[in-house]
Every structure is written in structure tokens, then in C-alpha cells.
Amino acid sequence: MNWDPVDMTVLANEQVIDGKGWRSGAVVEQRDMEQWFFKITDYAQELLDGLDTLERWPEKVRLMQANWIGRSEGCRMRFEWAEPFGRVAVREDKDPDVAKARMQDARSVGDQMVMSYNLAKDLFPDGVEIYTTRPDTLFGASFIALSPDHPLTKRLAETSTELRNFRENCAKIGTSEEDIAKAPKLGFHTGLGVRHPFKSGETLPVWIANFVLMGYGTGAVFGQPAHDQRDYDFAAKYGLPIIPVIKPAEGELPDGEAYVGEGTLYNSDFLDGLSKTDAIDAAIAKIEEMGLGERTVQYRLRDWGVSRQRYWGCPIPVINCPEHGAVPVPDADLPVELPYDIEFDSPGNPLDRHPTWKHTSCPSCGADALRETDTLDTFNDSSWYFARFAGPNGSPVDKEEAAKWLPVDQYVGGVEHAVLHLLYARFFTKALRDCGLLDLPSGEPFAGLFTQGMVTHAVFTDEDGDYVVPADVIEDGNQLIRIDNKKLVTKGDIVKMSKSKKNVVDPNDIIETYGADVARWFVLSDSPPERDVEWSEDGVRGAWNFQKKVWRIVEATDVPDHSPMAADPEAKGDALALRRSAHKALAKITAGIEAFRFNTSVAQIYELTNALSKYSGQDAVRMEALGILIRSIAPFMPHLAEECWSNLGGDGLVALAPWPQHDPAMLVDDEIVMPVQVNGKRRGEIRVAKDVSKDDAERLALSEPSVAKFLDGQTVRKVIVVPGRIVNIVAG
RNA sequence: GCGGGCGUGGCGAAAUGGUAGACGCGACAGACUUAAAAUCUGUUAUCCGCAAGGAUGUGCCGGUUCGAUCCCGGCCGCCCGUACCA
Numbered sequence: 001m002n003w004d005p006v007d008m009t010v011l012a013n014e015q016v017i018d019g020k021g022w023r024s025g026a027v028v029e030q031r032d033m034e035q036w037f038f039k040i041t042d043y044a045q046e047l048l049d050g051l052d053t054l055e056r057w058p059e060k061v062r063l064m065q066a067n068w069i070g071r072s073e074g075c076r077m078r079f080e081w082a083e084p085f086g087r088v089a090v091r092e093d094k095d096p097d098v099a100k101a102r103m104q105d106a107r108s109v110g111d112q113m114v115m116s117y118n119l120a121k122d123l124f125p126d127g128v129e130i131y132t133t134r135p136d137t138l139f140g141a142s143f144i145a146l147s148p149d150h151p152l153t154k155r156l157a158e159t160s161t162e163l164r165n166f167r168e169n170c171a172k173i174g175t176s177e178e179d180i181a182k183a184p185k186l187g188f189h190t191g192l193g194v195r196h197p198f199k200s201g202e203t204l205p206v207w208i209a210n211f212v213l214m215g216y217g218t219g220a221v222f223g224q225p226a227h228d229q230r231d232y233d234f235a236a237k238y239g240l241p242i243i244p245v246i247k248p249a250e251g252e253l254p255d256g257e258a259y260v261g262e263g264t265l266y267n268s269d270f271l272d273g274l275s276k277t278d279a280i281d282a283a284i285a286k287i288e289e290m291g292l293g294e295r296t297v298q299y300r301l302r303d304w305g306v307s308r309q310r311y312w313g314c315p316i317p318v319i320n321c322p323e324h325g326a327v328p329v330p331d332a333d334l335p336v337e338l339p340y341d342i343e344f345d346s347p348g349n350p351l352d353r354h355p356t357w358k359h360t361s362c363p364s365c366g367a368d369a370l371r372e373t374d375t376l377d378t379f380n381d382s383s384w385y386f387a388r389f390a391g392p393n394g395s396p397v398d399k400e401e402a403a404k405w406l407p408v409d410q411y412v413g414g415v416e417h418a419v420l421h422l423l424y425a426r427f428f429t430k431a432l433r434d435c436g437l438l439d440l441p442s443g444e445p446f447a448g449l450f451t452q453g454m455v456t457h458a459v460f461t462d463e464d465g466d467y468v469v470p471a472d473v474i475e476d477g478n479q480l481i482r483i484d485n486k487k488l489v490t491k492g493d494i495v496k497m498s499k500s501k502k503n504v505v506d507p508n509d510i511i512e513t514y515g516a517d518v519a520r521w522f523v524l525s526d527s528p529p530e531r532d533v534e535w536s537e538d539g540v541r542g543a544w545n546f547q548k549k550v551w552r553i554v555e556a557t558d559v560p561d562h563s564p565m566a567a568d569p570e571a572k573g574d575a576l577a578l579r580r581s582a583h584k585a586l587a588k589i590t591a592g593i594e595a596f597r598f599n600t601s602v603a604q605i606y607e608l609t610n611a612l613s614k615y616s617g618q619d620a621v622r623m624e625a626l627g628i629l630i631r632s633i634a635p636f637m638p639h640l641a642e643e644c645w646s647n648l649g650g651d652g653l654v655a656l657a658p659w660p661q662h663d664p665a666m667l668v669d670d671e672i673v674m675p676v677q678v679n680g681k682r683r684g685e686i687r688v689a690k691d692v693s694k695d696d697a698e699r700l701a702l703s704e705p706s707v708a709k710f711l712d713g714q715t716v717r718k719v720i721v722v723p724g725r726i727v728n729i730v731a732g
Numbered sequence: 733g734c735g736g737g738c739g740u741g742g743c744g745a746a747a748u749g750g751u752a753g754a755c756g757c758g759a760c761a762g763a764c765u766u767a768a769a770a771u772c773u774g775u776u777a778u779c780c781g782c783a784a785g786g787a788u789g790u791g792c793c794g795g796u797u798c799g800a801u802c803c804c805g806g807c808c809g810c811c812c813g814u815a816c817c818a
Contacts, residue, residue: 001816002816010816011816012816012817013814013815013816013817014816014817015816015817060736060737061736063735063736064735064736064737064813067734067735067736068735068813068814068815070735175815175816176814176815177733177734177813177814177815178733178734178813178814179733180733181733181734181814182733182734183733211733215815229733230733301815302815304815305815305816307816308816309816310816377816377818378818379818382818414812415736415737415812415813416812416813416818417813417818418736418812418813419735419736419813419814419815420813420814420815420818421818423815453738453812454811454812456811493811494810494811495811495812496811496812498817498818499817499818500817525744525755525756526744526745526755526756526757527744527745528745531738531745532737532738532811532812533744534744536743536744538743538744538757538758539743539744539756539757539758540757541757541758542756542757543756545770545771546756548770548771549771552771599744599745599746599755599756600745600746600754600755602755602756603745603746603754603755603756604754604755605755606754606755606756607754607755610755673751674751675750675751676751677750677751677798677799679798679799680750680797680798680799680800681799682751685751717798718798719798720750720798720799722750722799725750725751726750726751726799727750728750728798728799729798730798730799
């Protein structure tokens with residue numbers, strides 16, 4: 001946990017800036033704290049398998065979740081202790097030669113080393129257990145690395161100031177995955193050694209390395225620098241041997257970096273000549289035979305830490321009894337309510353500081369006991385609200401109603417939720433099902449998912465580094481200043497709108513100026529919804545003008561008494577052209593809406609509107625086209641559509657009117673224009689009947705003057721005719 | 733660092749193997765108007781050209797194909813996530 005010693009609070013990774021608390025500016029410490037977890041890892045395989053059933057989810061989200069769960073197949077194995085061969089304290093030496101010299105200098109055996117050796121043997125008599133996906137590279141092993149948080153590391157640190165300092169240095173790096181991965185490699189040589197399982201008499205040194213994560217596998221790895229980049233970087237820095245054991249099928253091993261690809265084993269005794277995959281199997285078989293380990297499946301997914309030291313959150317319903325430990329609050333006493341008389345004016349967890357709230361009695365023995373003062377991560381609430389919405393009365397989830405409504409047919413959310421929220425919600429529904437609280441066999445909460453893009457905006461910061469809402473920023477000459485105190489403002493990155501960065505805009509401004517219909521039309525009209533957009537009000541005039549244009553067309557229409565807005569099959573000339581435009585537009589509008597591509601539907605509505613505004617006839621064709629137009633805009637501009645519908649003599653509410661159906665016969669023109677290419681470049685076009693034969697198209701294309709001049713002096717080698725699309729002449 | 737995505741005119745974009753830039757914004761010109769707004773008509777990727785026309789062009793490099801914005805490989809840039817922002 002990130003701990004701010006001044007504010008006495010736990011901080012999110014995001015609230016740690018350059019290793020300091022965002023409010024207090026104090027140097028953040030890493031603390032181990034007792035936390036509540038949900039055992040989501042028990043569902044790792046089911047969460048992974050379930051992804052295949054989510055056919056209406058974007059492929060990218062399924063892929064991200066699969067990567068997040070991170071199933072890998074490999075083996076757990078132990079390296080047995082070897083007699084110690086020395087101890088050296090290697091600090092962060094940039095120069096590999098210096099590090100190497102220290103290694104050779106390491107034969108002197110000191111008291112401290114002997115104690116560490118005995119301690120290690122005492123604590124872990126079987127040796128060091130590691131997890132690897134690459135047992136094929138065991139002959140390339142050159143060291144063992146433990147996590148700074150490995151139990152052995154912690155015990156060794158008790159006897160070594162140097163190691164304690166090393167651990168503190170590692171703790172400064174931060175807790176986020178990104179920080180750890182980007183940090184420069186740091187190592188500490190323990191002086192301990194382990195036996196190589198396949199090379200008798202060989203000893204591998206045991207290091208502590210900051211890039212080894214305690215939360216994954218066993219918190220220990222073997223280093224095989226020739227075939228893993230992190231191991232390579234580490235070995236290069238500390239002068240450890242780099243032993244290649246895989247040769248690529250073609251070419252040489254890369255210089256100065258690890259080779260992680262496929263290839264054939266060498267330098268590897270009984271694995272020589274095998275492929276990577278076969279060598280993995282053979283190595284595991286041998287390890288199992290030797291009794292040193294076994295094939296296992298490992299997941300990257302970690303258990304979900306749900307404890308938060310905040311007031312706002314559902315209290316974790318547990319009472320800590322000195323006698324009985326953590327006792328669940330009895331059902332009859334749920335929910336545990338937060339106190340209302342709470343003070344936020346001093347550091348630390350307000351719930352923990354509250355004078356009376358946490359004091360209660362043990363449900364088991366009645367003795368004085370303390371309430372858990374941690375609250376639940378708010379992701380808990382977003383993980384099952386849809387089940388609550390199905391039946392909002394009575395017990396938390398109404399099984400019958402939830403069974404009727406769930407899964408959610410179409411879920412819409414930002415792609416930033418791709419792993420956390422969407423994975424937690426999937427886990428929650430599965431867990432609720434298994435607890436008998438939800439009747440949902442699949443355990444999948446959302447049948448369809450659409451990930452809309454993020455709305456982004458520049459972040460503004462004033463001279464004091466405080467964030468400023470864009471609406472409060474004005475231009476002053478060629479500078480930006482705050483409207484309230486005239487302080488100078490800097491325009492920063494364009495990022496996802498968020499309350500914390502204050503780079504948000506209020507859509508009410510547009511609604512007040514232009515109305516909700518125009519605001520909605522504007523938002524839907526330009527960008528496809530899955531794409532990120534940088535918010536801008538440029539173009540809102542277009543939406544406003546469009547609204548007026550539709551209204552003018554309706555006003556300019558002589559509405560007949562009986563207005564079925566139905567087709568006139570006899571239409572000819574301009575009328576037929578309008579009919580065709582209307583039906584072509586309708587087909588694309590419908591397809592666009594169904595595919596969530598509202599911007600293309602909008603473009604087609606513009607085309608239809610333009611066609612209608614140029615049409616002077618007051619006839620059935622006009623009424624038919626208007627009927628299509630108004631029903632098409634109804635989902636986008638419902639108020640305008642209702643008014644127009646009513647004025648055109650439409651039946652009831654347009655919102656309740658059936659969606660219009662396009663006539664397929666209207667989509668095809670009698671004559672089409674086919675572009676003609678010569679060697680892939682457009683050189684002309686031919687006007688042909690819609691069902692022209694390939695031969696005729698070829699003949700016409702070759703004789704088209706604008707095409708023929710490019711064929712002058714050349715031999716026509718091939719003519720490709722794609723019916724209804726294009727003619728391409730290959731000449732040379 | 734790792735995982736995922738995106739990159740096309742002045743701007744939002746369309747075209748997902750077949751005419752690159754539909755539609756909209758902006759800009760420019762004209763009509764109407766005392767004037768402005770609104771409205772209507774037209775032009776608007778870049779370069780050469782009076783024009784006709786031609787050349788170039790979808791982040792960069794390469795590949796597959798009769799044909800690539802689209803498929804494949806490599807690179808660059810930006811965005812999202814990276815487990816305590818929610």
C-alpha cells in the first residue's frame with residue numbers, strides 16, 4: 001500500500017506523484033496492511049472460458065480480459081540449496097565490469113553469510129521454489145532471483161542492514177505495475193547458492209531483484225538471460241553469465257538483446273536438437289521424474305483487494321472479536337450503516353477515528369469488539385447494480401425478476417472499463433449465482449457490449465498548478481487566463497475528461513442555446529461512437545440549421561386530407577429519382593443505426609433532406625419521402641419529429657409508429673457508371689446497363705477514348721471486370 | 733515496460749479489397765437585403781496549368797494483389813488500461 005505519513009491515509013497509485021502524496025507532498029511509504037480480498041482467482045478459468053460465449057462483445061475487450069487473466073502453462077520447481085560460495089554486496093553498479101570484479105572477490109566467507117545460509121535452510125529446507133514457463137531454457141540458467149517481498153527476503157533482511165536498505169530502495173519505486181516494469185533493474189546478491197538440477201556440481205547464485213513480483217507465481221524465478229529480456233538486462237548490469245541455448249532456424253542470435261523466439265535447443269544435454277515446445281515437455285518430464293516439481297497452470301490475475309480506508313463506501317460487515325477473530329455481522333443487523341456525525345478535518349480514516357461507531361459487541365460471545373472500519377471498494381457497487389435494478393424492492397436481489405431481466409441485452413460503456421469493471425461484474429454475477437442469490441446459469445451479466453469512445457479535452461492548469469475548468473478559461477491577447485482571478489493558465493495534454501482534472505464541459509450550455517434535439521443531433525452527427533473525440537462545439541451551427549431546414553420543408557408541404565405517406569408505384573422522372581433517393585437513404589440509415597454507426601445514418605438523412613428540399617412536387621412521392629425522413633429523425637430529434645409528424649397528418653405518435661421498410665427494387669438504378677482503370681489508375685468511366693455482361697463492359701472500356709489514349713502503344717495483357725463495380729485493364 | 737486501440741483535406745469524418753475525401757463544419761465567391769442575420773447557388777486535398785488535362789496523396793518503410801485507407805511485417809506518434817480515479 002502507498003501510505004501518506006502526514007495525511008495518515010492510504011493513497012491510490014494515481015495520487016502518488018513523483019513518490020510524494022498529492023495533497024501533503026510527503027514522501028510516500030510502502031506499508032504492508034491487513035486487507036480484505038475477494039477470491040476472484042478461483043474463477044480465473046471460468047472467467048476465461050466465458051469470454052468465448054460473449055459473441056456480442058468487441059473482440060478487443062475479450063482479448064484484453066484474456067490477457068489480464070493471463071493463463072500460462074509452465075512448471076513449479078524447486079532448486080535445492082548448495083553450499084554457500086561467498087557473499088558480496090552488490091549495489092547499483094552501472095559498470096558491468098565493476099560488478100563482475102565484485103563477483104570474483106566474493107569467495108571470502110563472512111559470519112553474516114553463514115547465518116543467512118543456515119536461516120535460509122532452516123526456513124525453506126526444500127530450497128527455493130520458482131515458477132517458469134520456459135523450463136526448456138534451464139541449461140541457460142545463470143541465477144535465481146527472489147522478489148524483495150519474498151518471505152525469505154524479509155527474513156534475511158532482519159539480519160542485514162544492507163538488505164533492509166535495499167528493500168527500502170525497492171519500496172520507493174511505487175506499487176503500480178507500470179512503475180515496477182519501468183524501474184531500472186536493481187539486484188542484491190545474497191551469497192546463497194542453489195544446485196542446478198541438470199548440471200551436477202554447478203551452483204547458481206541467489207539474488208534479490210526488484211523486477212520479480214511477489215504477487216505472481218512463487219515470487220521467485222530462475223534467470224536465463226539469453227532468452228528473456230528482463231533477465232538479460234539484469235545479467236548485463238551485474239555481470240552474470242549469458243548462456244544461449246536456443247538457435248533460431250534462420251539467421252544468428254541477436255547481439256545485445258535476448259532471443260525470445262522459436263528455435264532448436266543446443267548446449268542443453270538431453271534437450272539438444274528439440275524444438276522449444278518439445279523441450280518444454282521433456283524438461284518438465286525430467287523435473288517430475290526427479291521429484292523437483294510439476295507441471296502447473298498459472299494465472300496473472302490476482303485476488304481482488306476490496307478494503308478501502310475511506311468514509312464513502314459500504315462498510316465491510318465484519319466485527320473483530322479478540323476471542324473469535326473476524327465474525328460476520330448477522331443478517332438481521334444488515335446493512336451496517338455509516339455514521340452521520342462524521343468529521344473529515346483531521347488525517348486518517350474518519351471511521352476509525354469516530355468516537356463510538358466502531359465499538360460494538362461480538363455476535364458470537366457478546367464481548368466488547370470492534371467493527372471493521374475499512375469500507376468496500378466502490379467497484380463492488382457497480383458489479384451488481386443491474387441485478388438490483390431488475391427488482392428494486394425487498395431483498396437485495398429479487399431472484400425471480402433478475403432471472404427475467406438478466407443478462408443485460410446491450411451494455412454501453414467506455415473502453416477504460418474493459419478489464420476492471422467488466423471483469424469484476426462478471427465475477428460478481430458468477431459468485432452471486434454460486435451463492436444461490438442469482439438464477440443466471442451462465443453467470444454472464446452482459447450479453448452485448450458496446451464500448452463507446454472517450455470524450456477528451458485539454459487540461460488547463462494555473463500558475464499554482466491547480467486545475468481549471470475549461471469554461472473558466474478565457475483568452476487574453478495571446479495568453480490564456482482564469483476568468484475569476486486572472487491567473488495565467490497553461491494548456492496541457494488532451495486526455496479523457498475527468499472530475500479530478502476538471503477538464504469537463506457542461507452540455508447544458510448547448511441545450512439552453514439550441515434545445516435538447518439539436519444537442520443530441522450534434523453529438524451523434526459527426527464521430528462514430530466508438531471513437532475518442534476531442535470535445536468541440538464547432539459544427540453545432542450545422543445541427544441547428546438542419547433542424548430549421550427540416551421544419552421549412554414540412555411547412556412548405558401541402559398536406560392532403562388523407563395522408564397515408566405511402567408509395568406511388570407509378571412515379572417517373574424526378575419523382576422516381578426522389579423515391580430512389582429516399583429508399584437508398586432509408587436502407588443506409590437503418591443499417592447505420594443497427595451497427596451503432598449513427599454518424600453515417602446522419603449523413604444519409606442529410607442527403608435525403610437535400611433531395612427533398614430541391615423537390616418541388618406536392619404529391620404522394622413527396623409525402624412518402626417525408627414520412628421516411630420524419631420517422632428516420634425521430635430517434636435523434638424526437639421533439640421536432642413529433643411536431644412534424646403531427647403536422648403531416650401522421651397517425652398517433654411517431655415514436656410509436658413502425659419503422660419504415662425500404663423497397664429493395666428502389667435501390668438499383670437501371671444504368672450504372674463503372675470506373676475504368678489502366679494498371680490500377682482511374683482513367684475514365686463507362687455508362688452501362690446495370691446487368692451488362694463482362695464482355696460488353698470490357699469492349700466498352702477498351703474503346704472509351706479517355707482510356708484508349710493510355711493504351712496507345714501498349715499491349716493489353718489482361719482485363720479484370722468486376723460486375724457492377726470496376727474494370728481494370730492491365731497493359732504494358 | 734507490458735496489454736489494447738487509433739493515425740485519411742483547414743476541422744469532425746466517409747469508403748473495410750474496386751472511382752479516396754460521401755455528409756457536415758469552416759473558408760471563399762455570388763444572389764437576396766438599406767444593412768446584418770437567416771436563406772439560396774457555386775467553389776474548396778496538394779502541386780503544375782488560363783484551361784483541357786496531368787502528377788502526387790490515407791503517419792513512415794517494405795510486402796501480398798490486376799487493384800491496398802482496408803490484408804501482412806517492421807517502425808514512428810498519440811490515446812486507453814496497468815489492479816486504490818471510477
